[in-house]
Amino acid sequence: MRFTAVGKRVPRLDGPEKVAGRTQFGADIALPGMLWGATLRSTHAHARIVRVRTDKATKMPGVLAVITGQAFPTSDGEGVPVLARDKVRFQGEAVAAVAAETEEQARAAASAIEVDYAPLPYVADVREAMKRGATRVHDESEDPKHPNIAGVAEVKRGDVEAAFAAADLVFEDTFETPWVHQGFLEPHVSLAAMDPASGRLTVWTSTQAQFNQRADLANLLHLPMSHIRVIGLPVGGAFGGKNAVCVEPIAAELARRAGRPVKVVVSRRDDFFATRPCGASVMELKTGVKKDGTLVALQARLLFDTGGYPGAQHGVGASLAQGPYRVLNMDVKSYSVYTNRPPAGARRALTSPHVHFALESQLDIIAHALGIDPLQIRLRNALRKGDTALGGMEMPYTVAGKVIRTAAEKAGWQRRRRSSGRGAKARGFGLAAGHWSVWAGASSAWVQVNEDGTISVVTGAINLTGTNTSFAQIAAESFGILVERVTVHQGDTDTSPRNDGSWGSRVLFGVGEAVRRACEDAKRQLAEGLSEEMGVPADRILVSEGQVSVRGKAGRSLTLAEAASRAADYRGAIIGRGALSDLPFAVAVAAQVAEVEVDRETGQVEVKRLTCSQDVGRAINPMSVEGQVEGAASQGIGYGLCEEYIYGTDGTLLNDNFMDFRMPTSVDHPQYQVALIEEGLDGGPFGAKGVGEPPLVPTAAAIANAVYDAVGVRVKQLPIKPESIVRALSGGR
Amino acid sequence: MTAETTMTFRVNGRECQVAAGPAERLVDVLRSRLGLTGAKEGCSTGQCGACTVLLDGEPVASCMMLAADAEGREITTIEGLAPPGELHPLQQAFLEHGAVQCGFCTPGMILSAKALLDRKPHPSDEDIARALVGNLCRCTGYRKICEAIKSYARSTRGRSKRVRKR
Numbered sequence A: 001m002r003f004t005a006v007g008k009r010v011p012r013l014d015g016p017e018k019v020a021g022r023t024q025f026g027a028d029i030a031l032p033g034m035l036w037g038a039t040l041r042s043t044h045a046h047a048r049i050v051r052v053r054t055d056k057a058t059k060m061p062g063v064l065a066v067i068t069g070q071a072f073p074t075s076d077g078e079g080v081p082v083l084a085r086d087k088v089r090f091q092g093e094a095v096a097a098v099a100a101e102t103e104e105q106a107r108a109a110a111s112a113i114e115v116d117y118a119p120l121p122y123v124a125d126v127r128e129a130m131k132r133g134a135t136r137v138h139d140e141s142e143d144p145k146h147p148n149i150a151g152v153a154e155v156k157r158g159d160v161e162a163a164f165a166a167a168d169l170v171f172e173d174t175f176e177t178p179w180v181h182q183g184f185l186e187p188h189v190s191l192a193a194m195d196p197a198s199g200r201l202t203v204w205t206s207t208q209a210q211f212n213q214r215a216d217l218a219n220l221l222h223l224p225m226s227h228i229r230v231i232g233l234p235v236g237g238a239f240g241g242k243n244a245v246c247v248e249p250i251a252a253e254l255a256r257r258a259g260r261p262v263k264v265v266v267s268r269r270d271d272f273f274a275t276r277p278c279g280a281s282v283m284e285l286k287t288g289v290k291k292d293g294t295l296v297a298l299q300a301r302l303l304f305d306t307g308g309y310p311g312a313q314h315g316v317g318a319s320l321a322q323g324p325y326r327v328l329n330m331d332v333k334s335y336s337v338y339t340n341r342p343p344a345g346a347r348r349a350l351t352s353p354h355v356h357f358a359l360e361s362q363l364d365i366i367a368h369a370l371g372i373d374p375l376q377i378r379l380r381n382a383l384r385k386g387d388t389a390l391g392g393m394e395m396p397y398t399v400a401g402k403v404i405r406t407a408a409e410k411a412g413w414q415r416r417r418r419s420s421g422r423g424a425k426a427r428g429f430g431l432a433a434g435h436w437s438v439w440a441g442a443s444s445a446w447v448q449v450n451e452d453g454t455i456s457v458v459t460g461a462i463n464l465t466g467t468n469t470s471f472a473q474i475a476a477e478s479f480g481i482l483v484e485r486v487t488v489h490q491g492d493t494d495t496s497p498r499n500d501g502s503w504g505s506r507v508l509f510g511v512g513e514a515v516r517r518a519c520e521d522a523k524r525q526l527a528e529g530l531s532e533e534m535g536v537p538a539d540r541i542l543v544s545e546g547q548v549s550v551r552g553k554a555g556r557s558l559t560l561a562e563a564a565s566r567a568a569d570y571r572g573a574i575i576g577r578g579a580l581s582d583l584p585f586a587v588a589v590a591a592q593v594a595e596v597e598v599d600r601e602t603g604q605v606e607v608k609r610l611t612c613s614q615d616v617g618r619a620i621n622p623m624s625v626e627g628q629v630e631g632a633a634s635q636g637i638g639y640g641l642c643e644e645y646i647y648g649t650d651g652t653l654l655n656d657n658f659m660d661f662r663m664p665t666s667v668d669h670p671q672y673q674v675a676l677i678e679e680g681l682d683g684g685p686f687g688a689k690g691v692g693e694p695p696l697v698p699t700a701a702a703i704a705n706a707v708y709d710a711v712g713v714r715v716k717q718l719p720i721k722p723e724s725i726v727r728a729l730s731g732g733r
Numbered sequence B: 001m002t003a004e005t006t007m008t009f010r011v012n013g014r015e016c017q018v019a020a021g022p023a024e025r026l027v028d029v030l031r032s033r034l035g036l037t038g039a040k041e042g043c044s045t046g047q048c049g050a051c052t053v054l055l056d057g058e059p060v061a062s063c064m065m066l067a068a069d070a071e072g073r074e075i076t077t078i079e080g081l082a083p084p085g086e087l088h089p090l091q092q093a094f095l096e097h098g099a100v101q102c103g104f105c106t107p108g109m110i111l112s113a114k115a116l117l118d119r120k121p122h123p124s125d126e127d128i129a130r131a132l133v134g135n136l137c138r139c140t141g142y143r144k145i146c147e148a149i150k151s152y153a154r155s156t157r158g159r160s161k162r163v164r165k166r
Helices: A015-019 A103-112 A160-166 A210-221 A248-258 A268-274 A314-320 A352-370 A374-381 A400-411 A467-479 A507-534 A560-571 A622-641 A699-711 A722-729 B026-033 B089-096 B106-119 B125-131 B143-155
Strands: A035-041 A047-053 A063-068 A094-100 A114-119 A149-157 A169-177 A189-194 A201-205 A228-232 A262-265 A281-289 A295-307 A330-338 A425-438 A443-449 A455-459 A486-490 A541-544 A547-550 A557-559 A574-580 A586-599 A605-615 A671-677 B005-011 B014-020 B052-055 B058-061 B074-076
Touching: A015 B089, A015 B106, A035 A103, A035 A248, A035 A268, A047 A094, A063 A103, A063 A248, A094 A103, A094 A248, A149 A314, A160 A281, A160 A295, A169 A352, A189 A248, A201 A210, A201 A248, A210 A228, A210 A248, A248 A262, A281 A352, A295 A314, A295 A352, A314 A330, A314 A352, A314 A425, A352 A374, A352 A425, A352 A699, A374 A400, A374 A425, A400 A425, A400 A586, A400 A605, A400 A671, A425 A699, A443 A467, A443 A507, A443 A560, A455 A467, A455 A507, A467 A486, A467 A507, A507 A541, A507 A547, A507 A560, A507 A574, A547 A560, A557 A560, A560 A574, A586 A622, A586 A699, A605 A622, A605 A699, A622 A671, A622 A699, A622 B143, A699 A722, B014 B026, B052 B106, B058 B106, B089 B106, B089 B143, B106 B125, B106 B143, B125 B143
Parallel strands: A035 A262, A201 A228, A295 A330, A455 A486, A605 A671, B005 B074
Antiparallel strands: A035 A094, A047 A114, A063 A094, A149 A330, A169 A281, A189 A201, A189 A262, A281 A295, A425 A586, A443 A455, A443 A574, A541 A547, A547 A557, A586 A605, B005 B014, B052 B058, B052 B074
16 A cells, blocks of 8 residues: 555654744743642651641741642542542652742742651562561551552463473573653643632643543542543653643642642652652563473562552553463463552553563573573564463464564674673673553544645644654545645643543554544545535545545546535535544564673673664654654663662652663663564554554663673663672672 | 842843842743743753753753853843744754654753854764763653754755754
């Protein structure tokens, strides 16, 4: 199939405002009479709240409203209280909030609120938290043996015991990953205003999910949903960190009480320790193999740290633990475990990077033990059509092997040369793969054909990654017009059809298909509107290449502009509708080869080259897809080498800033090679599937495997620290 | 609160008089008093670079500087890079190379690049990487940003800089 708009490298439609610095993010917006909100946060990791005194704060200059936990009797959709009520379960948990005339006044008043805490012993590690008699994070837990289990998921198939008995070799390894921040640069920010006459609340916020915000706010504020309008703003990075409600209900409640608009900007420090970062994990894997490398059994116990409240995605971890490989006998038990850490949130691909770090590292250990090429062991076991994957679904196509082979070929895997010579620096190559399942979720769009023949697309999906540009390409392709003749509008909860959040790599897949279907619907309406005038049945009228013509008859055609204005005369506006939630799931497979240089003396690891291949179904906008792949892989380099939360012995976060929480900078980026594979077509628009998350999945494991290749040191704990390498090289442990 | 005093700077080529407190940061004066919200505040500690502006042509973190210390000096913000309705070719290069994703780091990133290119019109890859080390970007992985800057530098070889219509 030849495309005219799909597959083209189109610069982001919102790019001109962004390069000009004119995009209005949340912090850039001000309303007349606006107040500032500030929060008081817990200084304890775990403590009972004995008393909160607000009288002093209430009387301070400029203060118009003060709220505490009593303001919110209900917790949010994931069970997190907006303001702590009986006790605080992590350092940074919000306890009270203030609205005042200026930001300084709000901060001063917040810190004047007096809280008497009765400190409690705290638990900071999932293994400790799983022990009998561990400190209880939630008093009401009903499981006396394991009071801190927040959730369990199990994936079982085949006969694991028999398979282990029949295996030639069995490998047991434990892997660990740290707490990390998503690293978005724009801190959380929300602005709320309640119209005193109508009682209607409007919330402007940096969120991935405006409709979910509306539902949560209705629940938290005990307002009818019809009284709430959420306006999703341009988002300065999110990566899963802006899925859930954060300061929206605080801004809203303060605005309701003060009778004036309230803006809350979260400080960087608070964003580090008090929002929803990505939780740590401990993963114990036991894997049985045949001598030829065939995987025969996988048993795993996965412990995901969910912090003080639910949020860790243990179910996703269980369903993806087999990697993109065929595993006939499997017994995976996966837990979310409470600790006195921040509530775990989503991070690009949820727990998939965790489990793939474990599995792909262990696969390398197995390959080396068996003397098999790490590429060959992966190809031997790669998922094929009909294999069971994703916790019980049937794999819809054979593509994993090709993705893995492509990464290896493009990286020169067969010609690779490990330089393990005597010099200070050793070079190594590491291969890893990963997978992710993409679900459409509630996806919808409206498409209007304007009287000048241009197309307006409206969706309620938050445009994070440039999906609006891809929607324009999809609409242009559907009508056969130039991309410049399509505008895409991100509406809010009052002005656009409902959509699920911009997460799970679902937007292009699901909403993109809704846009395509809305275009087809609009074309059908055009044909029906013109059928009488053109004197032919609607099904003989063809809309393509920006023209409306009669099938099989040359010469009788109208331009899209003529057709739209005439059809509108007969029918009113031509507005196509696309709404779905039922697309079959898509499996996105990514594979990467990391080429690293390890300094034997300092233990420093530098990623020199990262070759990434990925099945994207169809690259609607290859430039944007490459941007997703490179950005995700860069995040994976940080996860692999330098990012981690470091806590003090009192349970407080020590590195709550960008200097001490080290993310990759411009001097850390490797040479990227990206290969996009357009197979495994699904029900997405023109065969496209999700692209944003899969490329983070294999990166850390690829680096760990490359470090092993370079210097023979196997690091099973992220991040891979120089000191671990130096210690291992000097014979210590 | 200490009384406000009047400060004078040149901002984007025009002389500006602003009444501000002695403890007010440059980023606040630019964003709140002058409405120049292109400088973004990502960390308030000079570590992310999103608030970068040019002070006498050199990049500074405007969250780490008192407005009073900029008195009498020349400040360039992202809004001053091209006349309204137009883009500077460096901005155009960022756009065309996919060097922009969320756009929060972009103004600071472009200004750091501009300072480098003014000093060294044809920088090496290493020069570019070093010049951007104070500007964090979480979306792009940096490669496309470096490519955009290189491409702009190539396009100016043997030509005078021109501002192109958007």
